[in-house]
Amino acid sequence: MIKTKLLITTLLMSVLVTSNAFAAKKVHRWKLAETWPTNFPIFGDTSKNMAKMVKEMSDGRLIIQIHSRNKHKAPLGVLDMVKAGQYQMGHTAAYYYKGKDINTMFFTTMPFGMVASEQYAWFYHGGGMELMEKVFDKHRILAFPGGNTGNQMGGWFRKEINSLDDLKGLKMRIPGFAGEVLAQVGAKPTNIPAGELFTALERNTIDALEWVGPSLDLRMGFHKVAPYYYTGWHEPGAELQFMVNKRAYEKLPKDLQAILKTAMRVAAYDMYTQSTHESGKNLASISKDYPNVKIKTFPNDVMTALRAANQQLLADFASKDTLTKEIIESQRTYLEQVRPWTNISDQAYLNSAK
Amino acid sequence: MIKTKLLITTLLMSVLVTSNAFAAKKVHRWKLAETWPTNFPIFGDTSKNMAKMVKEMSDGRLIIQIHSRNKHKAPLGVLDMVKAGQYQMGHTAAYYYKGKDINTMFFTTMPFGMVASEQYAWFYHGGGMELMEKVFDKHRILAFPGGNTGNQMGGWFRKEINSLDDLKGLKMRIPGFAGEVLAQVGAKPTNIPAGELFTALERNTIDALEWVGPSLDLRMGFHKVAPYYYTGWHEPGAELQFMVNKRAYEKLPKDLQAILKTAMRVAAYDMYTQSTHESGKNLASISKDYPNVKIKTFPNDVMTALRAANQQLLADFASKDTLTKEIIESQRTYLEQVRPWTNISDQAYLNSAK
Numbered sequence: 156m157i158k159t160k161l162l163i164t165t166l167l168m169s170v171l172v173t174s175n176a177f178a179a180k181k182v183h184r185w186k187l188a189e190t191w192p193t194n195f196p197i198f199g200d201t202s203k204n205m206a207k208m209v210k211e212m213s214d215g216r217l218i219i220q221i222h223s224r225n226k227h228k229a230p231l232g233v234l235d236m237v238k239a240g241q242y243q244m245g246h247t248a249a250y251y252y253k254g255k256d257i258n259t260m261f262f263t264t265m266p267f268g269m270v271a272s273e274q275y276a277w278f279y280h281g282g283g284m285e286l287m288e289k290v291f292d293k294h295r296i297l298a299f300p301g302g303n304t305g306n307q308m309g310g311w312f313r314k315e316i317n318s319l320d321d322l323k324g325l326k327m328r329i330p331g332f333a334g335e336v337l338a339q340v341g342a343k344p345t346n347i348p349a350g351e352l353f354t355a356l357e358r359n360t361i362d363a364l365e366w367v368g369p370s371l372d373l374r375m376g377f378h379k380v381a382p383y384y385y386t387g388w389h390e391p392g393a394e395l396q397f398m399v400n401k402r403a404y405e406k407l408p409k410d411l412q413a414i415l416k417t418a419m420r421v422a423a424y425d426m427y428t429q430s431t432h433e434s435g436k437n438l439a440s441i442s443k444d445y446p447n448v449k450i451k452t453f454p455n456d457v458m459t460a461l462r463a464a465n466q467q468l469l470a471d472f473a474s475k476d477t478l479t480k481e482i483i484e485s486q487r488t489y490l491e492q493v494r495p496w497t498n499i500s501d502q503a504y505l506n507s508a509k
Numbered sequence: 510m511i512k513t514k515l516l517i518t519t520l521l522m523s524v525l526v527t528s529n530a531f532a533a534k535k536v537h538r539w540k541l542a543e544t545w546p547t548n549f550p551i552f553g554d555t556s557k558n559m560a561k562m563v564k565e566m567s568d569g570r571l572i573i574q575i576h577s578r579n580k581h582k583a584p585l586g587v588l589d590m591v592k593a594g595q596y597q598m599g600h601t602a603a604y605y606y607k608g609k610d611i612n613t614m615f616f617t618t619m620p621f622g623m624v625a626s627e628q629y630a631w632f633y634h635g636g637g638m639e640l641m642e643k644v645f646d647k648h649r650i651l652a653f654p655g656g657n658t659g660n661q662m663g664g665w666f667r668k669e670i671n672s673l674d675d676l677k678g679l680k681m682r683i684p685g686f687a688g689e690v691l692a693q694v695g696a697k698p699t700n701i702p703a704g705e706l707f708t709a710l711e712r713n714t715i716d717a718l719e720w721v722g723p724s725l726d727l728r729m730g731f732h733k734v735a736p737y738y739y740t741g742w743h744e745p746g747a748e749l750q751f752m753v754n755k756r757a758y759e760k761l762p763k764d765l766q767a768i769l770k771t772a773m774r775v776a777a778y779d780m781y782t783q784s785t786h787e788s789g790k791n792l793a794s795i796s797k798d799y800p801n802v803k804i805k806t807f808p809n810d811v812m813t814a815l816r817a818a819n820q821q822l823l824a825d826f827a828s829k830d831t832l833t834k835e836i837i838e839s840q841r842t843y844l845e846q847v848r849p850w851t852n853i854s855d856q857a858y859l860n861s862a863k
Contacts, residue, residue: 208771211763211764211767212566212764212767212768212771213764214762214763214764270855270858270859271626272625272781272782272785273785273789275782275785276782276783276785276786276789279779279782279783279786280782280783280786281786305626305854305855306855306858308853308854368854369850384853386853386854386857386858386861387854387857387858388858388861391855408568409565410565410566410568413562413565413566414566414768417562417566417771417772417775418771420775421771421774421775421778424775424778425633425774427626428626428629428630428633428634429633429634431626431627431629431630431847431850431851432630432633432634432635432847434850434854435627435846435847435848435849435850435851436846438849438850438853439846439849442849450853452857452860452861453861458861492789492790493786494789495789495792495793495796496723496785496788496789496792497785497789497859498859499662499738499740499792499804500659500660500662500722500740500741500788501624501659501660501745501855501856501859502855502856502859502860503740503806504624504660504740504742504745505851505852505855505856506806506856506860507740507742507807507812
């Protein structure tokens with residue numbers, strides 16, 4: 156009987172000792188709401204890539220199920236749903252929520268702002284993450300970079316733009332802040348659902364539109380009806396965002412927090428790489444099959460006017476809110492520091508090493 | 510007694526069930542040999558960043574101890590030490606080993622080759638990883654991108670280069686393949702240990718040298734004695750490499766393999782971001798404190814001659830080995846596809862949005 160008692164005690168202790176390890180095997184099941192439709196290329200690949208890395212690295216202890224807009228029906232409600240804890244996380248773009256909180260606008264991209272490499276440097280070394288934390292804290296959300304599209308194209312135009320006059324009254328699908336800048340120089344910005352864009356452009360309902368770049372424009376077919384493809388100025392490095400409900404994040408064990416943060420970080424960079432690849436591939440395809448497509452850059456007077464309008468609007472925003480002013484100042488001074496480097500490195504190389 | 514037996518059986522089963530979880534707590538201790546000296550900035554931060562992420566994500570189950578060159582005394586022996594299993598992994602640059610295996614040369618950077626964003630796209634979507642695997646397989650090594658310096662500067666020159674003639678007989682510290690290209694156009698490339706570089710430049714032992722870019726050049730002080738800082742052509746996107754002993758990797762459980770791969774991938778991207786930041790910061794510091802430093806781009810005849818020499822040398826290499834030819838072809842066709850995109854995105858933007 157004493158031997159039996161000893162055996163039972165030993166076994167009990169074994170169970171207790173291993174119970175911690177056993178507890179670590181608890182599976183956390185999260186849901187992510189994404190702004191995009193099911194199987195949307197590149198953007199949708201990014202949340203899938205992130206969830207897959209999390210599953211593999213956590214040995215199945217953190218499972219993130221993705222709901223596309225087809226499921227949750229609220230593409231621009233992601234911030235609210237994550238804030239409410241209805242979803243533990245989301246994949247969206249911060250600037251969609253500028254109507255709710257103007258300060259969310261600055262973390263995706265800004266006209267005449269930073270390119271992807273510069274903006275990542277600002278996020279991770281120039282105070283960008285700290286400012287984003289300040290803005291999203293009031294929404295009880297942790298926000299992280301969620302994938303870069305690279306420099307977005309200025310859009311598809313049915314007619315060539317030879318001077319500022321050609322923009323007067325021009326009907327263009329260009330949403331958000333860039334649309335406000337264009338309105339300042341006399342264009343008529345409008346928003347049209349994605350599914351109706353091709354027909355609107357084909358039937359002259361609009362004169363021009365911007366979408367993303369070759370990576371996502373090719374499948375839309377715009378090059379078939381609007382042969383002037385303008386280089387970009389308004390979204391030089393559009394970065395999506397992952398949003399995480401703060402309380403849900405704090406409930407995760409430390410190792411799963413690290414796994415989630417790392418997976419989001421690499422998935423964001425990976426999207427920039429994928430965007431670069433798909434843009435190169437699709438641009439080659441457009442150039443080959445549609446040799447009449449002409450790549451153009453806006454004339455100097457247009458660029459000067461757009462730049463001035465942009466600066467005026469930013470000054471207006473800065474005068475209204477201390478935090479807005481702080482973010483605009485941070486981005487301006489960081490760009491002033493980093494751009495000379497971009498100029499003497501990649502720009503000088505691309506200009507000289509043809 | 511039956512009850513006791515049942516209790517013992519139940520407890521035994523509990524121990525068995527939890528033993529898998531318990532086994533997963535095994536700690537794997539790895540050593541990494543890096544080419545750099547202790548606490549070398551940026552490069553050294555990258556291996557530390559990687560090891561820290563691995564530790565946090567694995568909850569201490571994979572611990573990577575870093576040995577700098579000060580410890581292992583074999584900065585250019587990293588490939589051999591990883592191959593032999595003396596170290597489970599290394600942090601170095603593939604092109605240091607071109608004397609041992611010419612095909613390792615192509616995975617760091619090539620003159621007139623891809624910039625960082627293009628090269629990441631080639632690695633991850635254009636067949637680069639598959640080719641790197643092919644090359645390193647014979648060394649029983651898995652190689653991965655290990656951090657990008659960004660576009661490297663063409664170097665510090667005591668005198669201005671106004672034509673190809675000014676390169677004839679010019680003594681320049683520029684090691685590796687770029688040195689061979691320069692030799693083709695009449696320069697006298699030489700290699701000098703890092704610690705003696707400043708004095709060599711100051712005392713006219715050499716006329717010029719290249720190092721990295723403002724991120725790592727500032728601390729070397731070259732700007733104090735050679736006021737002409739030339740933009741780059743020879744290392745447009747230098748990517749370091751993590752090298753992992755294949756057998757050691759295969760012995761890791763699947764989740765630790767995923768953790769290691771993800772940590773290396775993000776640490777590599779992070780180095781590019783850090784390099785961008787440090788370059789911007791240090792260039793601003795040089796410009797402020799040394800206004801006599803002049804940023805220059807080589808004249809057209811120099812660039813044309815360097816480009817021709819580079820192409821000739823590549824053709825020579827390609828004629829000697831099938832795999833070499835395959836890699837050169839892959840890089841050439843990928844660059845032809847991706848560069849038009851870089852030209853109409855970042856280049857056009859940087860040229861127009863001053």
